Amino acid sequence: MDKQHKVLPNIAEMGDLSAMDCEAKADAIEEQMIRELNISISGDHSGERPPTVAEIEEEIPRRTYRRGVGFLFVPSANKWFQFANDNVRVLSRLPERPTLADFFKQRFTCTRNHVLQSAGLAMRNGMSEEIILACLLHDVAQEIMKTDHGWWGGQLFEPYVSERVSFAIRYHQALRYYPDESVGYEYPDVYRRIFGSDYVPPPYIEQTYQMVRKHRWYMDARMVTVNDYYAFDPDAVVTIEPFLDIIGRHFKQPKEGLGQDNSPVSHMWRTIATPDLPL
């Protein structure tokens, strides 16, 4: 089967599912699919020619969705990791006052592995707690919106984290297009496939890069890109638990619950909590 269009997980690799209840089974299957997704985007594409920008644009009218849509609404809606033929499933009910950890366990299901592994890498690399937190949060806004996800993420977390952490989340997106040899960061090969081999970032990305490059917190945002982890390690421990202490120290959890606290971004948390509401 064409690896890029594989929609069913390899159940044989998943061990004994018989002892699991329905929800655990659904989670295990979903995690296996994400594992395969991660392998497929980080695998060896050396024999394949990346598409051009024009070839990517030609595909737009052949899709029933736009590529910027968040994972919660159209799971993995992207040619390079496409499960777009899958139905979405019924989401488990969040607690009345949901915490960040609840969102991680019950809503950030498509981005969770990637950000947990990025934060784990940052921890192993001896990064500060604020950078580890920024790595942990850097891509979860893609559950709502992939387009400009750095800005969406910076805004989503702004009321609850330090200015420095939201800066790193917001601007990691723009920095990903620009190498920095001083820290061994290269342009990601996967971007040639996602954006096209001849892609040039738009002027606002270039201007943002120039601004961030001169900023005193440049390295905070840069370290998110350095620890952005695109290879799945099957032995990695990918749970939120190792990060709960850092969350406790650096994330201002509202006592009313995320989405119930009347902050300027409560509606964004409610959208993540209840993406099936029609209006």
Ligand SMILES: [Fe+2]
């Ligand atoms: Fe990102």
Ligand SMILES: [Fe+2]
């Ligand atoms: Fe990332």
